[in-house]
Each structure stands twice: as C-alpha cells, then as structure tokens.
Amino acid sequence: xxxxxxxxxxxxxxxIEYCILxxxxxxxxxYGYRGASLQAIADKAGLPKANILYYMGSKQxxxxxxxxxxMSRWNAVxxxxxxxxxxxxxxxxFIRTKIVLGQRYPEGSKLFAAEILAGAPFLNKYLSGELRExxxxxxxxxxxxxxxxxxxxxxxxxxxxxxxxxxxxxxEYSAQVxxxxxxxxxxxxxxxxxCQFLEQVIIKxxxxxxxxxxxxxxx
Amino acid sequence: xxxxxxxxxxxxxxxIEYCILxxxxxxxxxYGYRGASLQAIADKAGLPKANILYYMGSKQxxxxxxxxxxMSRWNAVxxxxxxxxxxxxxxxxFIRTKIVLGQRYPEGSKLFAAEILAGAPFLNKYLSGELRExxxxxxxxxxxxxxxxxxxxxxxxxxxxxxxxxxxxxxEYSAQVxxxxxxxxxxxxxxxxxCQFLEQVIIKxxxxxxxxxxxxxxx
DNA sequence: AACGATATTGACCGATCGGTCAAAACAATG
DNA sequence: CATTGTTTTGACCGATCGGTCAATATCGTT
Numbered sequence: 462x463x464x465x466x467x468x469x470x471x472x473x474x475x476x477i478e479y480c481i482l483x484x485x486x487x488x489x490x491x492y493g494y495r496g497a498s499l500q501a502i503a504d505k506a507g508l509p510k511a512n513i514l515y516y517m518g519s520k521q522x523x524x525x526x527x528x529x530x531x532m533s534r535w536n537a538v539x540x541x542x543x544x545x546x547x548x549x550x551x552x553x554x555f556i557r558t559k560i561v562l563g564q565r566y567p568e569g570s571k572l573f574a575a576e577i578l579a580g581a582p583f584l585n586k587y588l589s590g591e592l593r594e595x596x597x598x599x600x601x602x603x604x605x606x607x608x609x610x611x612x613x614x615x616x617x618x619x620x621x622x623x624x625x626x627x628x629x630x631x632x633e634y635s636a637q638v639x640x641x642x643x644x645x646x647x648x649x650x651x652x653x654x655x656c657q658f659l660e661q662v663i664i665k666x667x668x669x670x671x672x673x674x675x676x677x678x679x680x
Numbered sequence: 681x682x683x684x685x686x687x688x689x690x691x692x693x694x695x696i697e698y699c700i701l702x703x704x705x706x707x708x709x710x711y712g713y714r715g716a717s718l719q720a721i722a723d724k725a726g727l728p729k730a731n732i733l734y735y736m737g738s739k740q741x742x743x744x745x746x747x748x749x750x751m752s753r754w755n756a757v758x759x760x761x762x763x764x765x766x767x768x769x770x771x772x773x774f775i776r777t778k779i780v781l782g783q784r785y786p787e788g789s790k791l792f793a794a795e796i797l798a799g800a801p802f803l804n805k806y807l808s809g810e811l812r813e814x815x816x817x818x819x820x821x822x823x824x825x826x827x828x829x830x831x832x833x834x835x836x837x838x839x840x841x842x843x844x845x846x847x848x849x850x851x852e853y854s855a856q857v858x859x860x861x862x863x864x865x866x867x868x869x870x871x872x873x874x875c876q877f878l879e880q881v882i883i884k885x886x887x888x889x890x891x892x893x894x895x896x897x898x899x
Numbered sequence: 900a901a902c903g904a905t906a907t908t909g910a911c912c913g914a915t916c917g918g919t920c921a922a923a924a925c926a927a928t929g
Numbered sequence: 930c931a932t933t934g935t936t937t938t939g940a941c942c943g944a945t946c947g948g949t950c951a952a953t954a955t956c957g958t959t
Contacts, residue, residue: 490797491797491798491799492712492714492715492798493711493712493714493715493794493797494715495711495712495714495715495716496711496712496713496714496715496716497714497715498945498946498947499946499947499948500945500946500947508907508908509907509908509909510908510947510948511907511908511909511910511948511949511950512906512907512908514947514948514949515906515907515908516906519947519948520947520948571797574793574797574852575712575794575797577852577853577855577856578709578710578712578790578793578794578797578852578855579710579711580710580855581855581856581859585855585859588855588856588859588860589859589860589862592856592859592860593859593860593862596860613880615877615880615881616873616877618860618861619873619874619877619878620877620881622846622849622850622857623846623877623878623881625849626845626846626848626849626853627841627842627845627846629845630841630844630845631841633793633796633797634796634845636796636797636799636800636804636807637796637800637807638841640800640804640807640808640811640812641807641808641811641812641815641837642837643808643812654835654838655838658834658835658838658839658842659838659842661832661834661885662834662839662842662881662882662885662886663881663885664885665884665885665887666880666881666882666883666884666885666886667881667885668884717915717916717917718916718917718918719915719916719917727937727938728937728938728939729917729918729938730918730919730920730937730938730939730940731936731937731938733917733918733919734936734937734938738917738918739917739918900959901958901959902957902958902959903956903957903958903959904955904956904957904958905954905955905956905957906953906954906955906956907952907953907954907955908951908952908953908954909950909951909952909953910949910950910951910952911948911949911950911951912947912948912949912950913946913947913948914945914946914947915944915945915946915947916943916944916945916946917942917943917944917945918941918942918943919940919941919942920939920940920941920942921938921939921940921941922937922938922939922940923936923937923938923939924935924936924937924938925934925935925936925937926933926934926935926936927932927933927934927935928931928932928933928934929930929931929932929933
C-alpha cells in the first residue's frame, strides 16, 4: 500500500466488494453453493469473471464470507434476555425481530437455508459450537421462567425451534407463500398481521402470564 | 413389447427406476436442481450415466418426476376435515401426519424445500393452482370453526403456514436441529416430544375448545 | 516524464456438465 | 440357429465449470 491514500482506496475497494457480495448472495441463495456459477455472479455484478476471483480469491472463500456476514446479522437477536425479563415481551420482540431480519435480508436467509439443506458442510462447526451455546443460554433462561410460573413448562429448545421455523418460513418460502396467497409480494400490512398472529398464538400457547398480574388491576 | 411377459419386464424396469429415483432424490435434495449432476446420481445408483438417461430421458424429466412423487405423498393430508370436525383432533392429526411424512421422506421434503428456495421454477403453477385451492378449502372450514366459537378468530392461512413451517423444520433443518441438540439423529422419543409440544402450543394458542365441553363433566 | 504498485481483463487450462450415439450384450420368438 | 427388439455402456460432443496467468490499463508518488 502506498502511504496513506488508504481511505479513498478502501472506499473504492469496499464499493466493488459490496457489489460482488450482493450479486453473489442472490445467486448462491437461489441455486445453492454447487449450483451457483462464478460466471452468473459476475454477470449479475457487471464485472468480468476474473475480477470476482481477484477480489474474493475463490468461490469457496466468497461463499464462506457471505455465510459469516449473515451469521453476524443474526447475532444481535435475543441479546438482552434475562431471568427477570417479561416472557411475553421477549418472545414478542424475538418474533418481530426475526420477521424483520428475514424481510431485510431475504437472500441471506435463503442462503443459510440452502446451506442447512445441503447438510451444513460449512456451518456444522458453528451449529454445534457457537450457536449451540447461544441456544443453551437462552434455553436456560426460558427454563427459569417456567420454574417461576411465568409460563408453561415446555422444552425451551423446541420453543426456540418453533419461533425460528415459523418466522423464517416467510423469508425462505416466500415463493410458496405468495403463490398460495396470490400476491406479488408481502406488503407491510401482511407482515404486521403475521407478527400479530405469531405473537398471539405462541405467547398464548406457551401459557405466558401477564407480567404484573399481582400489581395491575385486572380489567 | 413381446406378447405378455409384460409383468416380469415391468417388475424389472420398476426396480431399476425405483433405484434411480431413490439415488436422484438424495442428490437433488442435497444440491438442488442445478447443483446436482447426473454423474453423481449414477454413481449413487451404481449405474453408468447413460443408463440414467435411457430410463429417465433427461435431467429435467427426472427432477419433475421426483417433485410429482413428493406432491402426491402429501395429498392424503387433511383429507377428512369437515366443519363438524373437532379442531383439536384435526390439528393434532395434521401436526403428527406432517411430522411423520417429514421423517419418512426426508430427502423428498428437502427436495421440495430446495425447489421453493430456487423460486419454485417448476412448481409455481402447482402452488398457485392446486395447492392454493387445497389451502382455500381447508381455510374455509377453519374459518367456520372460529365462527362456531370452537376456537379463536385467526387467519386460517397463517395457521396452516405455522403448522407447515413448524413441522417441516425437523425434516429440512435436520442438520441444524441435530447440531444444536448434539444428537446424531432424532429418535422416536424425540419425535414424540416434538409432536406433543407442537400440539400443545398450537392448539392452546388457537384457543381450541374441548369438543364436548357441554357434555363431559369438567375434572 | 518515469516508475512501481494495484486493477482489469481476455485468453486459456483441465475437469466436468447434460446429452447423443452406435456398438455390443442380452433376451425372447420363430 | 437366425432374427428381432430391448438394455447396457464406453466413447464422444459442445458448453460450461472454477481457476490461472500474462498483458494491459490505471493510479499515486517522485
């Protein structure tokens, strides 16, 4: 690197890399790792194929980078959960956040789904490592809620799986959902309906108690 | 065809076709349509590649045949639903049937998932045709249940989506589920727990009333 | 203007893709 | 045994795969 024009240089580099990542996410999410071709990514990015490899090194490196980017987007979810939290509020926020993430990054969600479908060849360590710990810590807190009588006594892992599956469905199966509902795409109002539906059914289904039942007057 | 040794002939042919379909289902479900190669299918079936094409005609014909086979497996679900049915029993059976199907045909389930992820290029007509009608008719009955006060007033489409997603999750995301639970595979007992969990949460979450509340003595 | 570093890109590599074909192997009938 | 129809399969086709490379273009520094 020559002296300190680094800022400008990196800005230009970052812009191109972002463009490549965006194109690659679309192609990988649609066709999976093996089904995607660098040529298709290059075409979508408007660059020659050799340029993709110049910036990303290899198909695998590009793919792994996309996976990591998507994982990091999910890291913020359910961060502030504590044994003292109100289950209803936390579950509600969990559901809404997941729905929003799926809408904000539909290709990333599908990319992740395709990776799992293929048997998680690049993510098995993450699944049985970081993510397992993540789930275990949240499950322990949910378990405490049950013991405190704040909600029914349910397997917390299965509850987390339920929320995952129910929310991700609308990102990964958008083709099915829109096909059946006869819509071109899901609108804001649809998403709000979905969120309210899932909140109501899941929170009620878990027997979540009103937070301040002993304090607030029932009405 | 020569006279009537047709039986034997067809049996031999069917056996080979079944073998090919089984191998193809594995490969397609793991890599998607574009990511799968006829060579990989041939290797898994223990046949030369040219033989696959002799029996199946083309990669696309083989793929479409697998899709149709999987769709027909799902046809039996929720067939005997009526406005007079007990919602609890129907939903419970719906959930269990879906879980069982996912376990019986894990590759078929993943095949379908991969097809939807890719934007359902081969299934969009089915989704917005047959399947939409299927959903609409069931949704109408669920709506009647709500009007009869048998359950809460919820969007039936979203309820069907919820059950679909929650059950299919254990077939399509088996790599994630086993990775997080730290199991090699889901056992019978796990599946029973999952079914009971989903039945309890969803039925309770929908406010389903006990069927003979006015007849049976509360205990 | 001259120079070294970085970017860009067309040409090319061996491997593999889906698919064709004709020769060989096989089975059944006359 | 000869004949006819069906399977089987290796060889091959043009296209495309991921990846390499060297020639060229661009840029900042001196």
